[in-house]
Amino acid sequence: MADRAPHVPVRCHALIPCAGSGSRAGTAGPKQYEPLLGRMLVQHTLDAFLRVPRIASVLVVVAPGDDRMPAGAGYQVVACGGATRAASVAGGLAELQRRGATGADWVLVHDAARCLVTPAQIDRLVDACTGDEVGGLLAQPLADTLKQEDGGRAAATVARQGKWLAQTPQMFRIGLLQRALAAAGDAVTDEASAVEALGLRPLLVPGSPQNFKVTWPDDFALARAVLEARR
C-alpha cells in the first residue's frame, strides 16, 4: 500500500469525536457529559477502548474552549472540534499525525455518544478489518419495516432486505480516510460514506443493537439500564 512506510509497525488508534452539542437529547449541556452511573457518559465510552490492548492511543476531540472533559490515564484530549462531525474527525486525524501516527496506521473513529460499545465488539471489528484493503464498520441489519414518509403519512414501504444501520467504530487507514473526507466535504455523517464516495466498499461487520447512539431523551434510561445489567 502506498501509505506504508518500510520498517514502521502499523498501529491502531482510536479517535473519539466529542465536540457535538447534543441538540436532540433534551439535556441542559452536551449529552456526552451527562451523568450515567456516577460517571460522565463519555467515560463509559473510553473505558471500552482502554480495555483493548491493541489500541495504541486514544484521542478525544472536544470543542474549542470546552474544559469539561476530565483528564485521565490512557487517553489524550484535544480541543480541535469543528462545526460538523466530519470537521471534528478531520481535525483529530491531523492531530494524530502531529503526534506521530502514520498514514498507514489504522484509526477507529467512534462516537463519544455510543457509550455501550464493548471491548469484544471493538476486537471483532479490528479482527475483520486488519487484513482488508479498505476497512469497515460495525453495523446492524435493519430489524423494522422501513417507511417513506410524505407529509406525516406512509407513502411507501422500502424493502429492508440488504439494509444496515451504520454504527461506530469505523476503521480505516488514516491516509485513506483523510483523502476521503477531504473529497467528501463536511456533510457526511460517517466515515464510511466518505470512503464509499471514492468508489470503495467498506466491510459491514455485525455490531449489536446495544451499540446504539444516545441521541433522544429516552436513550439515557436505556443506556443506564444496559450498564446496570452489565455490572
Ligand code: CTP
Ligand atoms: N460530534 C462532534 N463534532 C460535531 C458534531 C458531533 O465531535 N460538530 C460528535 C458528537 O459529540 C457525538 C458524535 O459526533 O459523539 C455523533 O454525533 P451526534 O450523535 O449527532 O451528536 P450531536 O451532534 O452532539 O447531537 P445532535 O445531532 O442531536 O445535536
Ligand code: MG
Ligand atoms: Mg449531530
